Amino acid sequence: MYNDKVMDHFFNPRNVGELENPDGVGQVGNPVCGDVMRITLRINDNRIEDIKFRTFGCGAAIATSSMVTEMVKGLTLEEAMQISNKEVAEALGGLPTQKLHCSNLAAEAVHAAIKDYRQKKGLD
Amino acid sequence: MSSQPNAQKLVYLDHSATTPVRPEVLAAMLPYFAGKFGNPSSVHAWGDEARKAIDDGREKVSSLIGASPDEVIFTSGGTEADNLAIRGVAHARKAYGNHLITSQIEHHAVLHTFEALQKEGFRVTFVPCDKHGLIDPDDIRRAITKDTILISIMHGQNEVGTIEPIGEIGEIARSHGVLFHSDAVQSAGKVPISVGDLNVDLLTLSSHKIYGPKGVGGLFVRKGLRLAPQATGGAHENRLRAGTENVPGIVGFGEACRLAKAELPEESKRLIELRDKLIAGFLREIPDVDLNGHPILRLPHNVNISVKYLEGEAMLLNLDRMGVAASSGSACTSGSLEPSHVLLAMGLSHETAHGSLRFSLGSSNTAEDIDYVLEILPPIVKKLRSMSAFGPGSSF
Numbered sequence A: 001m002y003n004d005k006v007m008d009h010f011f012n013p014r015n016v017g018e019l020e021n022p023d024g025v026g027q028v029g030n031p032v033c034g035d036v037m038r039i040t041l042r043i044n045d046n047r048i049e050d051i052k053f054r055t056f057g058c059g060a061a062i063a064t065s066s067m068v069t070e071m072v073k074g075l076t077l078e079e080a081m082q083i084s085n086k087e088v089a090e091a092l093g094g095l096p097t098q099k100l101h102c103s104n105l106a107a108e109a110v111h112a113a114i115k116d117y118r119q120k121k122g123l124d
Numbered sequence B: 001m002s003s004q005p006n007a008q009k010l011v012y013l014d015h016s017a018t019t020p021v022r023p024e025v026l027a028a029m030l031p032y033f034a035g036k037f038g039n040p041s042s043v044h045a046w047g048d049e050a051r052k053a054i055d056d057g058r059e060k061v062s063s064l065i066g067a068s069p070d071e072v073i074f075t076s077g078g079t080e081a082d083n084l085a086i087r088g089v090a091h092a093r094k095a096y097g098n099h100l101i102t103s104q105i106e107h108h109a110v111l112h113t114f115e116a117l118q119k120e121g122f123r124v125t126f127v128p129c130d131k132h133g134l135i136d137p138d139d140i141r142r143a144i145t146k147d148t149i150l151i152s153i154m155h156g157q158n159e160v161g162t163i164e165p166i167g168e169i170g171e172i173a174r175s176h177g178v179l180f181h182s183d184a185v186q187s188a189g190k191v192p193i194s195v196g197d198l199n200v201d202l203l204t205l206s207s208h209k210i211y212g213p214k215g216v217g218g219l220f221v222r223k224g225l226r227l228a229p230q231a232t233g234g235a236h237e238n239r240l241r242a243g244t245e246n247v248p249g250i251v252g253f254g255e256a257c258r259l260a261k262a263e264l265p266e267e268s269k270r271l272i273e274l275r276d277k278l279i280a281g282f283l284r285e286i287p288d289v290d291l292n293g294h295p296i297l298r299l300p301h302n303v304n305i306s307v308k309y310l311e312g313e314a315m316l317l318n319l320d321r322m323g324v325a326a327s328s329g330s331a332c333t334s335g336s337l338e339p340s341h342v343l344l345a346m347g348l349s350h351e352t353a354h355g356s357l358r359f360s361l362g363s364s365n366t367a368e369d370i371d372y373v374l375e376i377l378p379p380i381v382k383k384l385r386s387m388s389a390f391g392p393g394s395s396f
Helices: A004-011 A059-072 A077-082 A085-091 A106-121 B023-032 B045-064 B078-092 B108-119 B137-143 B166-175 B247-285 B312-321 B341-345 B350-354 B367-387
Strands: A024-030 A035-044 A047-056 B072-075 B099-103 B123-127 B148-152 B179-183 B202-206 B217-221 B289-291 B302-307 B356-360
Touching: A004 A059, A004 B312, A024 A106, A035 A059, A035 A106, A047 A059, A047 A077, A047 A106, A059 A085, A059 A106, A059 B312, A077 A106, A085 A106, B023 B247, B045 B072, B045 B247, B072 B078, B078 B108, B078 B148, B078 B179, B078 B202, B078 B217, B099 B108, B108 B123, B123 B137, B137 B166, B166 B179, B247 B289, B247 B302, B247 B367, B312 B356, B312 B367, B341 B350, B350 B356
Parallel strands: B099 B123, B099 B148, B148 B179, B179 B202
Antiparallel strands: A024 A035, A035 A047, B072 B217, B202 B217, B289 B302, B302 B356
16 A cells, blocks of 8 residues: 555654654644644754654554654755645655545644744744 | 565454455365356256256355245345345335434445435434444334334444344334344354344345355345345346356355354354453553453454554554554545544544454464464554554543
8 A cells, every 4th residue: 555665654763752842843633534743843043953753643644754854854944844745745755645635744743833933932 | 475574473353354265165166167157047957057056055045044045135245235135125115115224333335325315315214322332222113103114234243343132123123014134244154143033034145254255145035025126137036136146156155154054153152262362462461442342242253442542554554564464443444534433433532433453353363363463462552652642641
């Protein structure tokens, strides 16, 4: 069902966990649909210095969470805001069609965490 | 297997999805593909040979359920049998009333057929179940009106394994002059079935759940009961199911029923022991696990648990990598956005339903298989919970 890259991110997820005293926290999804992602960010000099995720969800939800942490680490906040859910799926080499809208929320979780950071800093 | 690099052994625990064809069944079928290829309707030796084969199959299938051979109609499987029973009664008896009764926890083959009949103008009552998936016969009694023409309630629930009080519901149906259908796809061959004791007028069977081939099933139709056929064509199967019979399939189905009947008392006892060992092991080894389905009125081969804070597919992928095949009622595995309608009808929250796992046992399973699953699932749960956005401290 999933390609090798998705399976690799699912079985060996990168950046799992939760940062202590994060600069930004983003949680998206809904337990009703079966997918909830929480992203914590450490931000230094307008860049994502560190990022961790925790996800309740299926294989695609966990793989996209892992993938997005690799994609945005080191990016400026503006650059990270440009990454879309679609690009995360593409970076994984594609997802099964039925997973594209329900389990592919990882970029949104990052955006939510950045917005949280900006709000706390009074930048929004 | 390349997709299961870490598997120390292969353990198939998805027998409610399908079973392998038994060697004896395959051997019985093989002559009917090429050598004995005749059409049972033909008036010559080739036809006679095929006719005898399906007569023999009919005898064996009817014997499994205590029916007479002329009360069994062969179909392409359980889904077609459900459709023929439900639409067949609704269409044949609509002059007598337009009300139908079923439950909220039926298989989609039944549920979606009733929904289609609603669009045709029939009124359908979907009775609920309790937290164990058990249907209350009194709910059926209360739902019956003077317009009710059919009740359909499954015998063994396919997801959670609860065995419904079919005999009692059948009595209620009969005393009100309402026809009664039951889908026995998951229970036939697993628990003793007698159409007399169950008070059913129609009963659905499937071959591939009991070590027979796919593509063949059967419908018990009580003698004298008239149904509206759902396909037009020749006079096959007592004019109820047009189309040349699936001779090798019927031969295999018959042999599978014969073997299931002969082995049922011992095999069901053996499966119940394995089932209870697996249930007890899960509840002992994994924190925050619930058993789904009835603790006692339960199919011998069904185990269904909810693992809190986790989603089913993620567990299935990990189990598969370790060589274990199971299934889940999560949305991701049902191909829709909603988790299992059965678990929701039982009152489970969406998130608990997403975390359900079904292990369905069969003839190949041993006590060592159960030990292996009990060894590998707890660390999988631990690993996935360490990644989950939820946990005992953080409520949904």
